[in-house]
Amino acid sequence: MAKTAKNGHRRRKPCKTLLVNFFGLPGEVLLDLPRLVMLGNNRMVVENHRGLLEYTEETVRIKTAQNGEIRVTGKGLNLLYMAREELGLAGRFLRIDLPGGEG
């Protein structure tokens, strides 16, 4: 079902999204979408991030493109490594929220 904007008009999908959907191209490349790889519930790799918003042992908030955010809640969270486009996270994950953002 097509989404509706606040003013009542149907919101059109961006051209890039249509292109990706039509040709089956990788979204994380063309649309800057974050890519999450999880190994069980204690390891995670986030690609295409935009930096950290918060880092404690209980909560890690990662900024993604288009004002998106990934919120990981857990125990003993630990940042394994952090590079320009990729970061690794370890710990016991209890909850992962993906509020905001588009795509």
Added chain:
Amino acid sequence: MYRWLLDFYHGYLVVMAQGKRLEALLNRAAAAGIYLWGIRRPAPGRLLFRVRGKDFPRLRPAFRRCGCRGKILHRSGLPFLLRRLLQNKGRWLGLAFFITAIQVLASFVWVVGVAVENGELPGEPRIREELREIGVRPGVSRGKIKKAHERILEELTIAFPEAAWIDVELRGVVVLVTMVGKTPPPAEEEGPGDIVAAKEGLVSEVIVLEGTPLVKAGDMVSRGDLLILGEKILPRREGGFISQPVRADGIVKARVWYEQKIEEPLVIWRPVRGPRERVVFSLRWRDRVFPFYRRDRISGMVLWERHTKRICRGRNQMNLVELIKDIYSEVSWMKVRVSPEEALAKARREAARELSFLLPEAAAVKNRREEWETGEDFLTYRLVVETLEDIAQLAVSTRERQEEPGEDRNRETAPEAGNGQASGI
């Protein structure tokens, strides 16, 4: 593992950052392309992370802009280790001193070992004393011993004439002197004796050095015949003769014949290789052989050939490791007729080989005659060799033992009892 090795090679720092905007610090570092790892929050407002040594200067603007303070807690990796080692001169001096000390100490002889084997040789203290006088003692440089090796051997040979073999071996810091004493041959029996014939032959020449000859040239003698009697006939002043027992000595040359008869078969069974063959490669290490595989056995008669190859010659001086190739071939036996020429050649070789064991070294071959006869299944070969050799052999006189002890060894012979010939036989 690979990552750890790379980090160790490049060197890394463990850094503690303090401040309020630590997340911003991480973001700035990531944006600058600086790789951080092992990021932990030990306490609120504090951050621990690892960074490569060469990237740390690039982090300083980020620290400043985020209002954080950074402190290096630990330096790790090869560059820092090398720097520490190079800075510590005492350690290097100690290492150099240690190596030099080992080199210097290893250039001297510290132990002199003496091994005496066999024979009657003077005791070890006497040998050690002699070695000390020659200059072989603990504390002498190895080079000196190496240079004077020949001289030491010569001086030891002069000092110990009773030694049959002397060896001076330098094994690291040990000089091992090995001496083997002479084993004297069994003492010859003394006393009167006769010369008898050692072999059957035709006497051609008699040379008497001591005793009375009983044969002359042209006589045919058998083994054990008396040739020279161990008695001397001496004339007495008062008349008559005295028979005195002596040790007979002389040379009795005779023509001796040796005969060798060989029967060589003309029909033999010969192994013929079949089509099936199995090759097994093995590795020998000391006394143990490790085959590479053992499948596909060949049953029945098998011909086994072994080829060995020494591997790693440079490091394998004592032949500890060897590559072995065993070829097992299927064999079937076939009846083959040998040509008379081939059988004759084989019989000749066999006869010559067997005769070589019988002929004494000093014998001179005078004549050689051979004859053969070819039968249905065998070739009969006969070789006769004529030699000229000394057949004299000393035999202890039995007369001596029969005499009573204390009896006068000289016996008188009445002048009318004989004509000068020995009568005591």
